[in-house]
Amino acid sequence: MNTRSDAQRSRTVLVDAVGNLLDEGRIGFSIPELAGAAGVGVATAYRHFPTPQDAMQAFHRRAIEQLLEALAAIDRTTDPVERFHRFCRTWVTQARQWGPAVRHIRSHLGFIERLAAGDPSITAMHDILADVLDALVREGKTTLDDRTYAVLLWITIFDERVVYDLSVHQHWSAERVTDQLTRAAAGALGIRV
Numbered sequence: 001m002n003t004r005s006d007a008q009r010s011r012t013v014l015v016d017a018v019g020n021l022l023d024e025g026r027i028g029f030s031i032p033e034l035a036g037a038a039g040v041g042v043a044t045a046y047r048h049f050p051t052p053q054d055a056m057q058a059f060h061r062r063a064i065e066q067l068l069e070a071l072a073a074i075d076r077t078t079d080p081v082e083r084f085h086r087f088c089r090t091w092v093t094q095a096r097q098w099g100p101a102v103r104h105i106r107s108h109l110g111f112i113e114r115l116a117a118g119d120p121s122i123t124a125m126h127d128i129l130a131d132v133l134d135a136l137v138r139e140g141k142t143t144l145d146d147r148t149y150a151v152l153l154w155i156t157i158f159d160e161r162v163v164y165d166l167s168v169h170q171h172w173s174a175e176r177v178t179d180q181l182t183r184a185a186a187g188a189l190g191i192r193v
Contacts, residue, residue, distance in 0.1 A: 022101035099160030
């Protein structure tokens with residue numbers, strides 16, 4: 001049996017278990033509790049994640065990577081307004097999957113602060129969203145004085161806590177959440193459709 005693939009499988013089930021624990025509101029879990037939830041040995045869990053914070057960061061990083069992969073799969077040659085709409089729809093779909101868990105482990109640092117520090121996931125998020133906004137500017141669909149501010153607005157409107165609240169506590173469908181947040185983002189960004 002391949003040790004590397006076993007280690008990867010163990011890591012995946014541990015990160016999945018983090019999501020399940022967080023979904024249940026169990027943010028104070030221990031590594032032995034995580035191991036039990038994942039069905040792996042405690043020593044295995046500690047090899048991957050020395051602390052619960054390390055495990056939660058891995059879950060958060062994976063959620064962002066999944067979002068970035070989904071957004072990157074959207075065709076760049078699509079009309080910029082349609083691409084903006086597809087990004088918004090994809091974002092809500094993704095956030096409904098991992099948002100209930102991620103909302104418990106948000107960073108205390110601001111988006112721009114993390115961008116300036118060179119956080120790789122934040123930089124990637126900024127760049128992929130800025131690319132859409134730049135295309136909208138080139139097509140005359142909006143004017144933006146400050147791309148980073150515009151990205152910050154977009155991210156703020158589509159925050160997973162907002163998607164969670166509207167989906168779970170307002171009982172809105174994915175379509176309604178997408179429609180309302182897309183309209184809010186388009187209005188805040190001055191996008192003419």
